[in-house]
Amino acid sequence: MTHKIRCLVVDDEPIARDIIKAYIEQLPQLQFVDACKNVAEAYEALQQYEVDVIFLDIRMPVTTGISFMRSLAQPPLIVFTTAFSEHAVEGFELNSVDYLMKPVTFERFCQAVQKIQERMLPHTARVPLTDSPSYLFIKQDTRLLKINFDDIIYAKAERDFCSIFLMNGRRLLASMHLKLLEASLPAQRFLRVHRSYIVNLHKVQSIQGNVLVVEQATLEIGSSYRESLYQALKIR
Secondary structure: OOOOEEEEEEOOOHHHHHHHHHHHHHOOOEEEEEEEOOHHHHHHHHHHOOOOEEEEEOOOOOOOHHHHHHHOOOOOEEEEEEOOHHHHHHHHHOOOOEEEEOOOOHHHHHHHHHHHHHHHOOOOOOOOHHHOOOEEEEEEOOEEEEEEHHHEEEEEEEOOEEEEEEHHHOEEEEOOOHHHHHHHOOOOOEEEEEOOEEEEHHHEEEEEOOEEEEOOEEEEOOHHHHHHHHHHOOOO
16 A cells, blocks of 8 residues: 655744645645644654655744755755745755745645655655545534535634535534635635635625625625636636
């Protein structure tokens, strides 16, 4: 049996760590190992776990991701993640697999995974990314609940949480920011239409002015989101 690609996440930003972790958990060929908020924790993780690839932030307190990579005698594969494009050339000079600009989309993450698989052949069989799941897991108390993308109508921001409205009148309260949920959903199907709303584009029934109707729910369209909504729905 081919082993999964073991992934370590190193980033000082909690939301950034959560987003990459959520992406890893959506792909069956990947295995999440641990998430570290600094280089000291990363050194400990490498002592404790076998790691195939590190998703490594560049700008962190005390020691940068680039300095950390240079300090490793035999580093795993490295995918740099950062909000600062000026480090791209240096990252590639260090033979990193890829360089992801924040905010990292799921599609761009999948491209990086393809590059990882190519580097690891023949150590791991390449798994087509078209086989990625059509669902995600949402934590509910002490259990993880599987939610099919087809069942999601829209999601609404609720301060540090978000409400996920499902078919048949169901509603879940998820302990995550709307931004993290957005990052966990496929961008070709789900779109932010307001700072407080993400909608399933397949569920859109009508648009009138700045009002959107999805499965009988009436939502406001934010002015800065209108153009991207029209493009996604191919409205001219």
